[in-house]
Amino acid sequence: MNRFLAIYLSSLLLLACSNSTQEYLEEGCASEALEGTTDTPEMDGMILVHAGTATLGSNDSKYRTSERPAMKVILDYDFYLGKHEVTCGEYSEIATKMSLKDFGNCDGDSLPLADITYYDAALFANAKGKLENRDTAYTYSKAAFDSEGHCTYLESFVFHPKAKAYRLPTEAEWVLAASQGWNPESKSWNADNSGFRTHDVCSIGKDTLGFCDLAGNVKEWVNDWAGSFRDTTVTNYLGAPDGGDLGERVLKGGYFSDRASELNIVARGDEYTVEASSHADRIGFRLAFGAIPNPVWLDASGNVKGSIVTPLSNVATLKSYTGTYNMRLAFRNDVSGNLAYIDYGEGNLSVTEIDDTLEVYHPDISPDGKLVAFCTKPEGVSGKSSLYVRDLNAEGTNLKKLDVESAAIPRWRVLRNSDTVIVYVTDAGNNKDEAAFKNSSTWQVKFAGGKFGTPEKLFDGAFHGGISEDNMLAVTGARLLRARIADSASTLTGKAANTIWYDTAQACNASLAQDGSKRTLFLDFGGKPGRTFAGENYATHERILIADSNGKLQQTIKAPAGFTFDHSEWASDGETSNIVATITNTDGAHTKIVLASPSDSSTIELAEGDELWHPCLWVERKVKGPAGSEDSSQTTETPEAGIDFELDPDSAGIYYTVGGSEDAEKFRYKMQLLWQYRDSATVVILGSSRTFHSVIPELIRKPHFALNMANDHNTLIGSFFLFKNYVLPHFSNLKCIVVEAGMDRLKYLDSFWDSEAWTYPGWVYDQSHDYWKDGIPQKMLKATEQSLGKSKTMKETILQTRGYKSQKNRGWGDSIPSVNGDSSWHVNDPTPFNENLELLKEIARLTADKGIRVIILEPPQSPSFRNTGAYGKNGILRSEAPALLESIQNISQDYPHVVFMDENKMGEHDYTDDMAYDRDHLGSLGAEKISRRLDSLIQTLDIDFSSKE
Structure with missing residues (x-):
């Protein structure tokens, strides 16, 4: 077999x-x-x-x-x-x-x-x-x-x-x-x-x-x-x-x-x-x-895979260990020999594998989470090794090789002068022989602007387990647990004493914590010092051992039943100091990657596959600047305005959680836009997928600034909820509301906020504080920005376009388009239409004395609905439609600041087949057309841009 x-x-x-x-x-x-x-x-x-x-x-x-x-x-x-x-x-x-x-x-x-x-x-x-x-x-x-x-x-x-x-x-x-x-x-x-x-x-x-x-x-x-x-x-x-x-x-x-x-x-x-x-x-x-x-x-590249890697724990569970959603796990898939990684920054987890002919061992993610360094020889194997750095993305772009004879087991460091360097050793072989160990050496090289600097020798001996933040301690483990203890923190190259810890018993997989504690974790071979400390006999690599800065054992963590550890490393989360490792089954296969918590000795499973090696978990954390001050990000931020209120980090801005719907995910990004642009947007667009995919905010010209808050499956009731609780109270410069009617969709009397929204803590939190109508807390935007999402592509699309998502131009479809359900729904029960009509009137009433114009938009649908007995995709008898459209248009008689923009015209419109996505949605060409028309209308409205009182 x-x-x-x-x-x-x-x-x-x-x-x-x-x-x-x-x-x-x-x-x-x-x-x-x-x-x-x-x-x-x-x-x-x-x-x-x-x-x-x-x-x-x-x-x-x-x-x-x-x-x-x-x-x-x-x-x-x-x-x-x-x-x-x-x-x-x-x-x-x-x-x-x-x-x-x-x-x-x-x-x-x-x-x-x-x-x-x-x-x-x-x-x-x-x-x-x-x-x-x-x-x-x-x-x-x-x-x-x-x-x-x-x-x-x-x-x-x-x-x-x-x-x-x-x-x-x-x-x-x-x-x-x-x-x-x-x-x-x-x-x-x-x-x-x-x-x-x-x-x-x-x-x-x-x-x-x-x-x-x-x-x-x-x-x-x-x-x-x-x-x-x-x-x-x-x-x-x-x-x-x-x-x-x-x-x-x-x-x-x-x-x-x-x-x-x-x-x-x-x-x-x-x-x-x-x-x-x-x-x-x-x-x-x-x-x-x-x-x-x-x-x-x-896979996405068309490669046939007989073995796959499956992510296990979701990002919300992992956050309870690390305190953040922003994490990346890199590792070697030993079946393919490729570098693979999981980006936890979005909730929809997938494994990305960088196909390459290079051998990849001991990947280490850069402090900013954007690059990965790796070598071509594993710990315990002597010989020449090459060191590379590349972007941590699907293509593994910008591959750079360090031009030295041999470099193994890279580890990123940020020096006190803020330089980012990579520490490496010349040989990662067995360190048991004293002479052979002294013939190896430890080096560092600056990496900046996508280039290596000039390598600098630090000291003799291959100390590839890491160097402490204060430069006083370096460790290694490849048969023996060796330590280099310096007499001064002023320089890495000063005098130091080399010693062997763990009573000279066999050890490997040493890793030095970067949290200031100088703790060293390592694996052993069931040696006497470990057995004595644990109080029981155990198998090779069955326990992770943790020693203090003097090599004295402090703690041990036992592997899950039926498994042993391998490839153990401290995660790069300086505050929580978790451990990432592989676990091997009884046949010696490295089938899973786990996270172990020293705080309670628990483990959670991160990934499963046939052979997973050398995991590295990068966690976004506070970093110390040159003066020792702490900052939670890599960039300087402008403080958020708002009331001084201590937000609940487990609720604020969390409008989506793992397992949530695609609609919830999109609303999460829309809410980020809302908090970001509440003081600058003058036009807000509300509606369903017809408007989400057809109104391009960037085509609404100055002096206006538009935001598209429409979403797939949204109803008029949902639009009214957003308008009443978020848009009207919080948009300080609001001049115009565009709200989709979508007349055939006025049969719906439910919305996202009937039930689903309240399964996400952010909506519940907002509701419990009356949607912050008394003042928006500082850091609400930051809380939303840092909350969980799912699709990186969707996130980037919505945030970059201010809420619009383009669709292809595929055509209106069949000459006799299908209709969802019974077209006579309004005749059978006019209640839904009448209740939605009252919501449009309520929007008109609430904006009447605030200098806010209202545009009621009727998006186009396939002109071929003229070949049916239905007005549109969701019905309404065509014989009934003109009177119902007139009832919407008549709102402007009581509220002159309201304009009805009918782009469907009972199918007699000029949106051609090459402008459509399907029977009731526009493609990108149609979106450009309707957006420019909407802009022309907005520019002609009598809008007062003077300051509000």
């Missing part, structure tokens, strides 16, 4: 069957062996799908970029797939027996269970397996739930493809099964026959293989992260290694509101980014069963 395959199987068994946390015990294994159950000729309610070839994606340009090009996937194994989507009755039965949340959102036991997150589906799969005494495919340490009981996050979540267990099907498995009997025109519940609701499973018949509802009824979760396709052939494909920047999952099959002509095997998403926490009445799932042999993943 391949070594790494054996190691991986062993690590899966350990992870699936032994963990100290209660949550793992609750999620524990149903069988002792990974192979689990014996084969059965038939699985109840499932159909055996034989090995074959599936084609994912398409070369047709009409499909999204994420659905192109076509990629062939060979599945060389058989698997079982559910005949139909999991029903309400099936779920309820198992939920009762296994203590799952019974959502109770079905009108019949035979209806497909819908409004389900990916994590809900994974929990159900595990529960079904445990009930049947089978193995489980998913492990995790903690679960987070929203107010409705949906599971929105599973911490330390790992999918084990080689487990013979119930699970979600892979996208390739789903396509292989669906493609053999695809017939949505006659075998699906769709917009043409469903009445815009779900129907009992199998009630419209089965396909040629016996499957029901693979097309239509509800969309179905599959197991994969939504990676990119390549024009290639892959065997046993499982998607992307992780969620990347967006954290996107895959949905397949279409649902009851899609036209039959729109249902296809290629589509793999929804109108918005699909995350594991997403749920809607159109999303359900079906189960697969069986192990996946020799699985592979395809």
